[in-house]
Structures are given as C-alpha cells and as structure tokens.
Amino acid sequence: xxxxxxxxxxxxxxxxxxxxxxxxxxxxxxxxxxxxxxxxxxxxxxxxxxxxxxxxxxxxxxxxxxxxxxxxxxxxxxxxxxxxxxxxxxxxxxxxxxxxxxxxxxxxxxxxxxxxxxxxxxxxxxxxxxxxxxxxxxxxxxxxxxxxxxxxxxxxxxxxxxxxxxxxxxxxxxxxxxxxxxxxxxxxxxxxxxxxxxxxxxxxxxxxxxxxxxxxxxxxxxxxxxxxxxxxxxxxxxxxxxxxxxxxxxxxxxxxxxxxxxxxxxxxxxxxxxxxxxxxxxxxxxxxxxxxxxxxxxxxxxxxxxxxxxxxxxxxxxxxxxxxxxxxxxxxxxxxxxxxxxxxxxxxxxxxxxxxxxxxxxxxxxxxxxxxxxxxxxxxxxxxxxxxxxxxxxxxxxxxxxxxxxxxxxxxxxxxxxxxxxxxxxxxxxxxxxxxxxxxxxx
Amino acid sequence: xxxxxxxxxxxxxxxxxxxxxxxxxxxxxxxxxxxxxxxxxxxxxxxxxxxxxxxxxxxxxxxxxxxxxxxxxxxxxxxxxxxxxxxxxxxxxxxxxxxxxxxxxxxxxxxxxxxxxxxxxxxxxxxxxxxxxxxxxxxxxxxxxxxxxxxxxxxxxxxxxxxxxxxxxxxxxxxxxxxxxxxxxxxxxxxxxxxxxxxxxxxxxxxxxxxxxxxxxxxxxxxxxxxxxxxxxxxxxxxxxxxxxxxxxxxxxxxxxxxxxxxxxxxxxxxxxxxxxxxx
Numbered sequence: 196x197x198x199x200x201x202x203x204x205x206x207x208x209x210x211x212x213x214x215x216x217x218x219x220x221x222x223x224x225x226x227x228x229x230x231x232x233x234x235x236x237x238x239x240x241x242x243x244x245x246x247x248x249x250x251x252x253x254x255x256x257x258x259x260x261x262x263x264x265x266x267x268x269x270x271x272x273x274x275x276x277x278x279x280x281x282x283x284x285x286x287x288x289x290x291x292x293x294x295x296x297x298x299x300x301x302x303x304x305x306x307x308x309x310x311x312x313x314x315x316x317x318x319x320x321x322x323x324x325x326x327x328x329x330x331x332x333x334x335x336x337x338x339x340x341x342x343x344x345x346x347x348x349x350x351x352x353x354x355x356x357x358x359x360x361x362x363x364x365x366x367x368x369x370x371x372x373x374x375x376x377x378x379x380x381x382x383x384x385x386x387x388x389x390x391x392x393x394x395x396x397x398x399x400x401x402x403x404x405x406x407x408x409x410x411x412x413x414x415x416x417x418x419x420x421x422x423x424x425x426x427x428x429x430x431x432x433x434x435x436x437x438x439x440x441x442x443x444x445x446x447x448x449x450x451x452x453x454x455x456x457x458x459x460x461x462x463x464x465x466x467x468x469x470x471x472x473x474x475x476x477x478x479x480x481x482x483x484x485x486x487x488x489x490x491x492x493x494x495x496x497x498x499x500x501x502x503x504x505x506x507x508x509x510x511x512x513x514x515x516x517x518x519x520x521x522x523x524x525x526x527x528x529x530x531x532x533x534x535x536x537x538x539x540x541x542x543x544x545x546x547x548x549x550x551x552x553x554x555x556x557x558x559x560x561x562x563x564x565x566x567x568x569x570x571x572x573x574x575x576x577x578x579x580x581x582x583x584x585x586x587x588x589x590x591x592x593x594x595x596x597x598x599x600x601x602x603x604x605x606x607x608x609x610x611x612x613x614x615x616x617x618x619x620x621x622x623x624x625x626x627x628x629x630x631x632x633x634x635x636x637x638x
Numbered sequence: 639x640x641x642x643x644x645x646x647x648x649x650x651x652x653x654x655x656x657x658x659x660x661x662x663x664x665x666x667x668x669x670x671x672x673x674x675x676x677x678x679x680x681x682x683x684x685x686x687x688x689x690x691x692x693x694x695x696x697x698x699x700x701x702x703x704x705x706x707x708x709x710x711x712x713x714x715x716x717x718x719x720x721x722x723x724x725x726x727x728x729x730x731x732x733x734x735x736x737x738x739x740x741x742x743x744x745x746x747x748x749x750x751x752x753x754x755x756x757x758x759x760x761x762x763x764x765x766x767x768x769x770x771x772x773x774x775x776x777x778x779x780x781x782x783x784x785x786x787x788x789x790x791x792x793x794x795x796x797x798x799x800x801x802x803x804x805x806x807x808x809x810x811x812x813x814x815x816x817x818x819x820x821x822x823x824x825x826x827x828x829x830x831x832x833x834x835x836x837x838x839x840x841x842x843x844x845x846x847x848x849x850x851x852x853x854x855x856x857x858x859x860x861x862x863x864x865x866x867x868x869x870x871x872x873x874x875x876x877x878x879x880x881x882x883x884x885x886x887x888x889x890x891x892x893x894x895x896x897x898x899x900x901x902x903x904x905x906x907x908x909x910x911x912x913x914x915x916x917x918x
Contacts, residue, residue, distance in 0.1 A: 234695070324814035365698060365730050367778030368803040372728075379704065382730075383666070383697020518668070518806075590697060591705075631803050 201240040202545060205247015209549075212248060213255020214563070215403065215571060220249050220509035221617055222399055224516075225391040226579050229586040231516040238520050238530075242538070245513045246496075247545055250302065253489045254549040257294045261481075262287060273461035273484035277477040284474070291553070293478055294485045296425050297432075299550035301439040301486035305493035306539050306546075308443055312497065313535050323498070330632035333625050336506070340621060344614040353615040357622025358629060360385055368631055380592050387623070389583050389596045393603030395616050396579045402611075404572045419551065434464055434479040438486030445487065446494030446506065460487035493542060500531040500538070511624030658688040661876040664702040664715040665695055672805075672825055673716050673865055676746045679892050683883035689875070699731035707739040709870030714743055714880055719864045719913040720779025730778070733868070735910055743869035743877045744884050745906050747898040748862040749823040750841035751781060752848045753788060755834025759818040766819075766837055770796050774808040774817035777801040780916040784861045785821050788838055788851050791858075823863045824897035845897040859915075864901075866910055 208227075212218045224231075224245070231241055260271035261278030278290045322328065337354055344350035363374045364384035375381040429435055438460040445456030461484040469476040495506045505511035531538070563571075587596030610616060661684060667673035674695075681691045696702045699721055706715045717731065724734035733740060753773065755761040761771060775785050782801065789797055800817050802808035805826045812820045812830055819837075820830070824846055827833060839848035840861040852858025869877045883889055884900055893900050901909055 234693075321814060324810055326811055326814065326816050328814075365700075367730070368801065370730075370778060379698075379700050382700050520668075591701070592697075627803055627807075631807070635800060
C-alpha cells in the first residue's frame with residue numbers, strides 16, 4: 196500500500212519535473228536526497244518514487260517543450276524542434292496525444308523486452324559485473340559525457356572534482372583521511388546536499404525563473420476514446436518501432452541512456468525517413484524521439500538493477516540512496532531476479548496511469564505551469580534551503596553545511612554550463628567504482 | 639495518599655531501572671547494513687522493557703565518539719571491533735576503553751571470518767596452496783591483517799590479495815568471478831549464492847563447522863567480526879536495558895540462527911582488549 200502512495204508521489208513529482216524546464220530527474224533526486232535517506236523509506240518505496248519520477252518525466256517533459264518551445268532537459272530538444280512548430284500551427288492536441296501514445300507503446304514494448312531478456316538469459320549479464328568491465332564502461336561513459344557536453348575542459352575538470360569530492364573523509368579503502376585538514380566533521384565526507392544545492396539546484400531554479408515562456412496557453416483536447424483508437428493505429432507505426440529499438444539498446448550504454456537516445460532517434464528519423472510533407476516528418480520524428488526516450492528509460496534499469504551499474508546521473512543518485520539502505524551492488528542481481536515481476540508490474544502501472552492522465556490533464560498541467568510557474572520555482576528554492584538546514588541540524592553539522600553551501604553557491608552561479616555540473620554529480624557518485632578498480636589495476 | 643507518600647513514590651519511579659527512559663543508540667554504519675541489523679534486532683527488545691529507543695546514524699566514527707563523550711546518560715554506541723585501534727590517532731576511530739566517558743556495555747555478537755571459495759572457482763584442498771589464486775578481502779577493518787596472518791601460517795604464498803571497499807563490494811567481485819577465494823563473516827557468506835567450500839576459519843568452534851586456521855593451538859590468535867557497545871555512563875538504565883536485550887532468548891536464538899554467538903558481559907572486557915591488539 197505504502198509503495199502505491201510512493202508511486203503516486205513519484206508520478207506527481209515527475210509531472211512537476213516534466214513541466215518545469217530545468218528540473219530534471221537528477222536535480223529532483225538531489226533535492227529529495229535527504230528525504231529519501233530517511234530510515235522509514237525502504238528500498239521498495241525508494242524504487243516506487245524513483246520509477247514514478249523517471250517514467251512520468253518522460254511523458255510530461257515534452258509538454259512544455261512542444262507547447263511553449265521551452266527546452267527543459269536535453270531529451271526534450273526533438274520536442275522543441277518538431278513539436279513546437281506544429282503546436283504553433285494549431286496542432287497542439289495532435290502533437291501531445293501522439294507523443295504520449297508513442298511513449299506508452301515504447302515503454303510497454305521495452306518492459307516486455309526486458310522481461311524476456313531477464314527471464315531467458317539473466318546469467319549472461321554476470322560478466323558485466325567484473326571490476327574491469329565496470330571500470331571500462333564507466334570510463335567510456337565519462338568520455339561520452341565529456342564529449343557530448345560541448346565544454347571538454349570544464350567537463351573534465353568537473354568530473355575530476357566530482358571524483359575527488361566524493362573521496363573526502365576517512366577512506367576505508369586506503370585506510371587514511373583524505374583532504375579532511377584535521378576537521379573531525381569532515382571524517383564522514385563533505386556534506387553532499389549543500390554541495391548540490393549550491394552548485395545545481397538553486398542556480399538552475401533561479402535561471403529558469405528568469406526565462407519567459409514563448410507563447411500563451413493553448414487549449415488542447417484529446418479524449419480517451421480517440422487516444423485508445425490511436426493506440427491501436429500507432430502500434431505498428433515504423434517510426435515508433437525504430438525509436439523503441441534505438442532507445443532500448445541505448446539504455447545499456449553508460450553515459451548515453453535515454454537522454455541521448457531521443458536525439459539519436461530524431462536525427463535518424465529525419466535523415467533517413469523524412470517525407471515530402473514537412474509536418475508529417477516532424478510528427479514522425481517527434482514520435483520516434485519520444486519512443487526512444489521511454490524505451491530507454493526502462494532498459495536503462497537492466498544495468499542498474501542487474502549489475503549495480505548506473506547509466507545516467509539520476510540512477511547514480513538513486514544507487515547512492517539505495518546503497519545506504521543496504522541495497523548493495525552485490526545483492527542487486529539477486530534482488531532483481533527475485534523481484535523483477537513486481538518491478539515490471541510497477542512500471543506497467545506507472546506508464547498506463549501516465550498515458551491516461553497525460554491526455555486528460557494536459558490543460559490542467561499547462562494552466563498550472565502558466566499561472567504558478569514562478570511560485571513553484573520559489574517554493575522549490577525554499578524547500579531545498581529548508582531541507583539543507585534541517586539535514587545539517589539533524590546531523591549536527593549545520594555550520595559546515597552552511598559554509599559548504601556558501602562556498603558552492605557562487606560557483607554554481609558562475610558556471611552556467613549545466614551539463615558540466617551534471618558530470619560533477621556523475622563523478623561524485625561513481626567515484627568509488629572508478630578509483631577502487633583503478634587502484635586494483637595499477638597495484 | 640499524602641504528600642510524603644507521593645514524593646516517595648515519584649522518587650522510587652525515577653530511580654528505578656524499569657522506569658521508561660529514552661535511550662539513544664549511535665552508529666556510524668549505514669541503515670540496513672550488518673551493524674544496523676543487530677541494532678534493529680535489539681531495539682524492540684529494549685522497547686518491550688518500556689523504553690523509547692532513538693537510533694542515530696552518524697557520518698563518522700569520531701562524530702559518534704564525540705557524541706558519546708558528550709552524552710548525559712543513556713547513550714550507547716555500536717562500534718565495529720575492526721575499527722578499534724586504541725592509541726592510534728590516525729585510525730578511523732580515535733577511542734579507547736580507558737577514555738573518560740567511555741564504558742563497556744557489552745558485545746552485541748561475534749562472527750568468525752572464513753576463507754571460502756567463490757562460486758564456480760576451481761579450488762579444493764589439493765590445489766589451494768599451489769595454484770595461483772586471488773583472494774578478495776574487505777579493506778578498512780582487521781581483515782587484511784588476519785588474511786596475512788593466515789597466509790604466513792598456512793604458507794599460501796600463491797594467494798594474491800584483492801582489496802575491496804567493504805564486504806558488499808567484495809561479494810560483487812566474488813559473484814563476477816574476479817576472485818577465486820574470499821574472506822567473509824558467516825552473515826556475509828549467506829549472501830554469496832552458490833559459494834564453494836570454506837577452508838579456514840578465524841575462530842575455534844565456528845558455528846559453520848569450518849576448521850580453525852590455528853588447529854588445536856590455543857595460543858594462536860583468534861579473531862572475530864564483532865560490535866562493541868560503548869556507554870556514556872556505567873550501569874545506566876540504557877546499559878541495563880541493552881544487557882537484558884542481549885541475554886533475551888529471542889536475541890540469542892536470532893544471532894545463533896545467523897551463525898553468530900553472543901559473548902557474556904563477563905568476557906567482554908578481555909575480548910575488547912584482545913580486539914585492540916589486532917594490528918592495522
């Protein structure tokens with residue numbers, strides 16, 4: 196029962212994340228981190244929240260992109276490029292209904308592929324758990340992240356800083372204190388939440404407060420019956436199938452995940468399958484990208500839960516919280532093998548709910564965005580600050596938290612390149628995996 | 639009831655160990671881990687005595703020690719014996735049984751550590767001392783010291799040590815086939831599905847039946863993975879409640895079912911002193 200409530204909480208947060216540009220799964224997970232660490236939140240609840248967030252975000256992320264032309268995360272770029280021009284021509288309903296239906300078909304297909312894969316050949320994934328394989332995959336992921344960031348030097352520095360920041364404190368592996376400078380409170384490591392608040396959460400929220408949506412509210416309709424008909428019509432649509440296949444396999448590649456897959460699917464669709472009718476091409480491209488997005492958001496869970504290998508930053512944060520709840524990367528394999536029917540059912544429920552709700556509440560969500568956007572961002576900033584103060588007080592290191600926040604906030608505002616800052620987060624969470632294996636390889 | 643009777647009754651209740659108190663348990667290990675598992679087994683048994691238990695998960699051992707020393711009664715701290723290195727100011731945890739404000743409340747449970755074969759590893763009694771083998775060892779505690787002790791005792795110069803950041807990450811390496819042997823507690827062993835035979839145990843009378851590496855040599859150093867429970871006050875309500883929980887049949891049976899033993903309070907000081915001699 197409590198898992199169902201957590202699932203709905205995740206779905207609600209995912210909706211919020213989807214319609215609020217800049218608030219991606221990574222930022223949201225960082226904001227929620229102190230709450231997720233609470234002892235009363237167990238692994239099942241944590242997963243219900245996380246999957247709710249990630250799946251819903253895929254459905255609603257295209258709403259603000261297609262309707263207002265506002266780019267949220269990188270995965271929304273095809274929606275801005277292809278959905279927004281169609282919305283401007285008065286085809287908003289078709290755009291959003293097509294996008295959500297393509298997303299639903301792709302997610303369900305991906306869940307079925309995943310079930311088939313896990314049921315038939317689970318042990319064939321074990322080799323991927325080898326330290327050297329994980330190390331190579333993580334290095335590959337890091338290189339890909341840097342290469343796609345557009346700011347190679349900054350991204351590399353951020354990755355290195357992320358790795359080093361995570362090592363601060365008494366290190367069990369090296370059996371010595373690293374960069375604690377004699378401060379006992381640093382034995383337990385740098386306070387993570389103030390770092391991420393200062394570096395990412397607040398600067399991003401602030402940045403989005405300054406932007407103005409391009410357009411006024413469109414009234415969009417899409418009845419459930421029409422959409423059900425569309426579902427059967429689209430189920431054999433080649434664009435959606437292509438996007439699904441691209442997204443599904445992209446989910447296995449570290450650093451790629453569903454964010455890059457939507458852009459690859461869109462590029463492939465436009466390059467090789469464009470038609471003379473530009474609007475039709477735009478719609479197909481959008482559906483392919485949305486399909487890739489959602490298929491990838493499911494398949495990305497296989498390396499995470501089967502091998503303990505986070506593919507994207509939000510997963511790395513999830514894994515960080517799950518590990519603190521005793522969900523070690525050792526028992527992920529066994530856990531996954533034992534609970535995958537529950538997990539896949541959860542994903543089916545979340546996606547079905549989102550597909551239904553995405554159609555019914557488009558207008559509600561859009562009017563909420565239009566009328567209360569600033570209020571929501573201000574509330575998020577206030578919430579993040581309150582949580583930081585609370586966690587500092589709870590851990591009895593409030594002063595340290597405030598000092599770290601005060602140090603990172605100007606840096607967060609100074610570095611406007613968010614992709615590099617997300618690479619910092621990625622580095623922070625995969626630091627031990629990289630450093631430990633590098634040590635074993637070298638020595 | 640006259641005033642004097644009321645005051646006398648109130649004073650009796652306040653000084654009685656059975657009076658409900660709030661007991662704070664400090665740990666620097668993560669929720670859901672091995673140490674927390676032991677806390678969670680003891681917690682309801684303490685609560686059943688009418689007390690409120692507040693478990694605090696702190697970021698580091700030294701923060702927990704500082705909190706313990708500042709405690710004004712009823713504070714307990716769980717401390718893994720592998721982190722106990724009295725006199726070593728560079729150690730993870732700077733604490734000693736002789737420190738002011740630090741008292742022994744008991745030992746929650748002891749588990750032997752064993753050298754066992756990884757799943758599908760081609761290791762047996764005939765080739766364990768001849769074939770080149772990799773042994774996974776969790777770094778940070780006393781395990782590295784003891785594995786080296788085992789290597790020198792049995793003459794296993796063919797073993798190459800692979801250190802891991804804790805038992806969880808080591809077990810991942812074990813499952814992936816990165817190592818042939820691994821050094822684990824009995825609880826950790828249960829988490830490695832399909833593991834092979836266990837060849838050497840760090841304790842005599844290992845509940846798993848694994849032979850002691852020291853054979854019948856009573857002088858040979860034994861080692862256990864154990865949690866020391868420190869208190870901020872000797873014989874406080876918290877100490878008495880914890881001791882009642884540790885001797886509760888339900889607690890002892892639970893630990894035994896997990897192939898661990900619960901040492902008596904009488905033995906605790908000498909055992910803790912022995913833990914302190916493990917070289918890091």
